[in-house]
Amino acid sequence: MKEDSWFKEFHDKSFYIAFRRNKLLKKIKSEYQEIEVFENEFWGKVLIIDGLVMLTEKDELFYHEAIAHPPLFVHCCPEKVLIIGGGDGGTLREVLKHNVKRVDLVEIDREVINVAKEFFPSLATSFSDKRANIITEDGIKYLKDTENIYDVIIVDSSEPFGPSSVLFTDEFYSLMRDKTSEDGVISSQLGSFIFHKNFIKKFFVNVKNLFNSSSLYKGITPTYPGGIWVYGIFSKRNSVKNVKWNNKLPLSYYNELIYKGSLFEDI
Amino acid sequence: MKEDSWFKEFHDKSFYIAFRRNKLLKKIKSEYQEIEVFENEFWGKVLIIDGLVMLTEKDELFYHEAIAHPPLFVHCCPEKVLIIGGGDGGTLREVLKHNVKRVDLVEIDREVINVAKEFFPSLATSFSDKRANIITEDGIKYLKDTENIYDVIIVDSSEPFGPSSVLFTDEFYSLMRDKTSEDGVISSQLGSFIFHKNFIKKFFVNVKNLFNSSSLYKGITPTYPGGIWVYGIFSKRNSVKNVKWNNKLPLSYYNELIYKGSLFEDI
Numbered sequence: 169m170k171e172d173s174w175f176k177e178f179h180d181k182s183f184y185i186a187f188r189r190n191k192l193l194k195k196i197k198s199e200y201q202e203i204e205v206f207e208n209e210f211w212g213k214v215l216i217i218d219g220l221v222m223l224t225e226k227d228e229l230f231y232h233e234a235i236a237h238p239p240l241f242v243h244c245c246p247e248k249v250l251i252i253g254g255g256d257g258g259t260l261r262e263v264l265k266h267n268v269k270r271v272d273l274v275e276i277d278r279e280v281i282n283v284a285k286e287f288f289p290s291l292a293t294s295f296s297d298k299r300a301n302i303i304t305e306d307g308i309k310y311l312k313d314t315e316n317i318y319d320v321i322i323v324d325s326s327e328p329f330g331p332s333s334v335l336f337t338d339e340f341y342s343l344m345r346d347k348t349s350e351d352g353v354i355s356s357q358l359g360s361f362i363f364h365k366n367f368i369k370k371f372f373v374n375v376k377n378l379f380n381s382s383s384l385y386k387g388i389t390p391t392y393p394g395g396i397w398v399y400g401i402f403s404k405r406n407s408v409k410n411v412k413w414n415n416k417l418p419l420s421y422y423n424e425l426i427y428k429g430s431l432f433e434d435i
Numbered sequence: 436m437k438e439d440s441w442f443k444e445f446h447d448k449s450f451y452i453a454f455r456r457n458k459l460l461k462k463i464k465s466e467y468q469e470i471e472v473f474e475n476e477f478w479g480k481v482l483i484i485d486g487l488v489m490l491t492e493k494d495e496l497f498y499h500e501a502i503a504h505p506p507l508f509v510h511c512c513p514e515k516v517l518i519i520g521g522g523d524g525g526t527l528r529e530v531l532k533h534n535v536k537r538v539d540l541v542e543i544d545r546e547v548i549n550v551a552k553e554f555f556p557s558l559a560t561s562f563s564d565k566r567a568n569i570i571t572e573d574g575i576k577y578l579k580d581t582e583n584i585y586d587v588i589i590v591d592s593s594e595p596f597g598p599s600s601v602l603f604t605d606e607f608y609s610l611m612r613d614k615t616s617e618d619g620v621i622s623s624q625l626g627s628f629i630f631h632k633n634f635i636k637k638f639f640v641n642v643k644n645l646f647n648s649s650s651l652y653k654g655i656t657p658t659y660p661g662g663i664w665v666y667g668i669f670s671k672r673n674s675v676k677n678v679k680w681n682n683k684l685p686l687s688y689y690n691e692l693i694y695k696g697s698l699f700e701d702i
Binding site for chain 2: 176179180181182183184185186187188190208209210211226227362386388389390394395396423424425426427428429430
């Protein structure tokens, strides 16, 4: 097997992880990004966007549980939820485990949704739920134009460079604040606890005071850089520490104690 | 720079991580194992034993906090502690943060201690604490021969093959039970939550009933396989869930909520 049958992701110029492409399943260039899917013997199917691992079948639950459930439990009883990005369907699947009435998912890239439907049915099954409404549009444009007001918004974007960079600005967080209800809650993926600390700190200092209660929190992500991912949580009324967790909802990895124990404000 | 200036650790035949050896600092073969130390631009100095990453300067705290503090807090007020293995000094450093009277560290390989003293002073500084007593001997032989009784034993071994395989048997856990006080508590490192589940399950089923209260628990370990490590905790009297955590003890990553939220008995 040739060297180029390994997919390598450099987390630093002196450190990388490598997955064997046991079978290349898809490689396309969409209007926005390069999308690749391959089969890896250990991790299952792997989704790569612009050279970065977005998910593997084996470990996607870690990320999706951590980004989705905390904002929903901080709110307590959300009815209308918006997901920005998240075109693979994993975050949507987690949100739909709650007693929500409607979930709008706004993904800019239709090809991500198509690839999820073709290769990741355990995530994309969520698209066919009656409460789910899939919109292929730019997230910021959608938010500016919509008259909808959401209880919870989850920003499940790609990395903060290229098309997603605008999703890490205070303008975008002000816009989300305006489009959420009085007790609205927002969560977002921010980056690696090990590799992206300076970026996350700068971002958080910039947006935290737009909300009554804001914090960062951590979750395990085996195939993301450094194994620990940082999420932001922002609440217009309730404290992000006073979470109304429903322990009857069966999750695989994330839980109330881990969420509370992982909250931090300084990085 | 040639390909062989990268250190690669395969976690599966289809997945590995790679560190650039920016500077090779030491490579020796001791009586027991091959020991290598190199400088990596991102992770700092890296200690490799028999081809596996034992620690990096940047992330060693995650592992050492997780293995050391839970058993000490489950016990509540340990005075005499034994560390089996742990020749790098990191676990000893964490134990000495508690109000203990004496810590015996039994490391089979004198060269590990020497390497720690030469290259990892922030860990090896613990060796010079007056309460610490360093013994270079086989852990099982020491335990069989000693008349000491310990409040807490921490098994900070290498992987369960080669010289350390005997440290994963019920005979060894029976021996530790006999050499601990009535309310004795034991912790041990067991392997990757992602890669070694079957081994850990078999081990745990085999030893858990030797103690009144037993569990597995998890901790983040960025440079260990899969980013999540499993530890065992075994208590002769107190429940391993009823931990008397002292929140005034400053830890960097591990805490009471994360410990409690990470406990699990099935794998």
